[in-house]
Amino acid sequence: MRLNLRQGHRVRVIPMTYEKRFDGRAFDEMRPIEAKAGIIKRAHGSGWFKIGNTEAYAAVYGPREMFPRFMQNPKKGVLRVHYNMMPFSSAGDRVRPGPSRRSKEISHVTQKALLPVVDLGEFSNAVVDVFIELPQTDAGTRCAGICAASIALADAGIPMKDMVCAISAGRVDDKMLVDLNYEEDSHENGVDIPIAMLHNSKKISLIQMDGELSSDDLKKAVEMVKKACDEIFEVQKQALKKKFEIGN
Amino acid sequence: MYEELRNQVISLLSKQARLDGRKPHEYREIKIETGVSKNAEGSAKVKIGDTEVIAGVKLEVMKPYPDTPDNGSMMVNVELCPMSSPEFETGPPDIFAIELARITDRAIRESKTLDTKKLCITPGEKVWMVVIDVCTLNDAGNLYDAIYLAAMAAMKDAVFPAFDGEKLDYKNKTKEKLPLSRVPVSVTVFKYGDHILVDPMNEEEKAFDARLTVGVLENGNLCSLQKGGDTAVVADDIFRMVDLAKQKSQELRKHL
Numbered sequence: 001m002r003l004n005l006r007q008g009h010r011v012r013v014i015p016m017t018y019e020k021r022f023d024g025r026a027f028d029e030m031r032p033i034e035a036k037a038g039i040i041k042r043a044h045g046s047g048w049f050k051i052g053n054t055e056a057y058a059a060v061y062g063p064r065e066m067f068p069r070f071m072q073n074p075k076k077g078v079l080r081v082h083y084n085m086m087p088f089s090s091a092g093d094r095v096r097p098g099p100s101r102r103s104k105e106i107s108h109v110t111q112k113a114l115l116p117v118v119d120l121g122e123f124s125n126a127v128v129d130v131f132i133e134l135p136q137t138d139a140g141t142r143c144a145g146i147c148a149a150s151i152a153l154a155d156a157g158i159p160m161k162d163m164v165c166a167i168s169a170g171r172v173d174d175k176m177l178v179d180l181n182y183e184e185d186s187h188e189n190g191v192d193i194p195i196a197m198l199h200n201s202k203k204i205s206l207i208q209m210d211g212e213l214s215s216d217d218l219k220k221a222v223e224m225v226k227k228a229c230d231e232i233f234e235v236q237k238q239a240l241k242k243k244f245e246i247g248n
Numbered sequence: 249m250y251e252e253l254r255n256q257v258i259s260l261l262s263k264q265a266r267l268d269g270r271k272p273h274e275y276r277e278i279k280i281e282t283g284v285s286k287n288a289e290g291s292a293k294v295k296i297g298d299t300e301v302i303a304g305v306k307l308e309v310m311k312p313y314p315d316t317p318d319n320g321s322m323m324v325n326v327e328l329c330p331m332s333s334p335e336f337e338t339g340p341p342d343i344f345a346i347e348l349a350r351i352t353d354r355a356i357r358e359s360k361t362l363d364t365k366k367l368c369i370t371p372g373e374k375v376w377m378v379v380i381d382v383c384t385l386n387d388a389g390n391l392y393d394a395i396y397l398a399a400m401a402a403m404k405d406a407v408f409p410a411f412d413g414e415k416l417d418y419k420n421k422t423k424e425k426l427p428l429s430r431v432p433v434s435v436t437v438f439k440y441g442d443h444i445l446v447d448p449m450n451e452e453e454k455a456f457d458a459r460l461t462v463g464v465l466e467n468g469n470l471c472s473l474q475k476g477g478d479t480a481v482v483a484d485d486i487f488r489m490v491d492l493a494k495q496k497s498q499e500l501r502k503h504l
Contacts, residue, residue: 042333042388086381087327088285088291089287094306094308136285
């Protein structure tokens with residue numbers, strides 16, 4: 001609800017309890033999800049993942065020779081992740097091209113989220129590059145990127161033990177909810193917890209949080225994510241199946 | 249290094265054929281979709297065969313340049329995303345990306361299609377800046393024309409965000425379009441030996457002798473030129489390439 005209190009100032013009136021989500025979803029309901037595999041022809045593997053208005057492309061190149069050479073590992077291949085928002089993708093000002101502190105950190109935690117499922121033991125001195133690009137964003141970009149990257153790695157035929165699914169849970173006022181959109185994410189009395197989970201083992205490979213939360217609520221958040229990740233896994237699986245269907 | 253490939257392309261061209269079975273002057277299928285990124289003021293995705301690029305327009309309010317106090321301005325930036333080719337690397341734009349951006353910028357700017365006077369809000373203080381970013385998704389050849397088409401389609405799709413004189417409200421889009429008066433089209437022609445072709449695929453792009461990008465207006469006049477490639481060409485070759493570009497521009501303009 002928006003009220004004009006003073007001339008020229010628009011102030012959001014914060015209800016003490018979050019009755020209904022801004023976009024009308026149930027508290028444990030994700031935004032609509034779509035996924036595709038193999039959409040970038042030149043890449044060795046690729047994935048596309050859309051959740052609500054957040055859209056992520058991921059492409060995998062490799063295993064290929066690692067440059068610069070000093071970063072090579074003779075014992076196993078290296079996983080390298082590059083996360084990038086397209087300059088026109090954000091709801092506010094243009095995002096200046098090139099790496100920022102934020103995108104570097106997200107690249108780093110995304111790499112850690114994917115690393116436990118890939119087996120690069122056979123690829124000494126090689127690198128597997130994962131490029132994540134976001135043409136349109138509405139919160140949850142690192143999770144969408146991870147979901148797309150997981151599809152891309154599988155599509156590229158990189159040996160994997162499991163799929164990685166990721167979604168954010170959080171709190172707005174007094175309600176726990178899953179898959180925050182931008183309006184909820186930027187709510188002043190809100191908490192955002194992106195979590196990446198391995199599908200079979202239910203292990204967590206990424207967790208971050210900002211905001212104040214009780215440990216009981218954190219448990220609730222993890223439970224919500226578990227349920228949501230099962231749904232995400234199905235969509236990822238279908239996308240991969242569809243690409244490898246005979247006739248495609 | 250690509251001598252053999254070049255010979256192969258030339259021997260095919262002498263039989264009016266191409267590596268992928270097309271005729272020399274034939275484009276692959278072109279698809280343009282607008283409104284593909286909701287947060288941009290305008291956006292477009294262009295496919296030429298398997299080549300795919302996405303462009304977005306952001307509108308900003310800025311102080312005008314001192315020498316043009318009552319004109320807004322525009323800028324084209326090209327990001328060769330490393331996801332779209334094994335040959336593209338991360339890091340600041342290289343010379344290929346810069347040339348692509350400047351070729352696109354020049355065709356739009358020199359056609360004077362964008363009325364920069366109408367982008368003035370308060371002379372000497374506030375003007376609109378049109379920033380066009382083009383990101384590549386898949387490079388299967390001829391990024392030149394794909395990037396141009398995406399930039400132009402995104403500009404045609406763009407609407408102004410609400411501006412109350414103080415603050416920009418990107419959430420609130422008006423219905424007002426950019427002040428565009430004409431539709432210039434940019435066509436790139438490639439030369440191999442005595443033959444010319446349009447819309448090269450990756451392999452063909454490795455082995456060309458010369459390249460000419462031509463900006464063409466509706467009335468057939470030219471608004472920009474850029475030659476590339478390592479060999480010099482005779483004037484008659486330039487005229488031939490311009491003629492082909494003019495002919496092909498009519499076909500491309502139908503998609504905009």
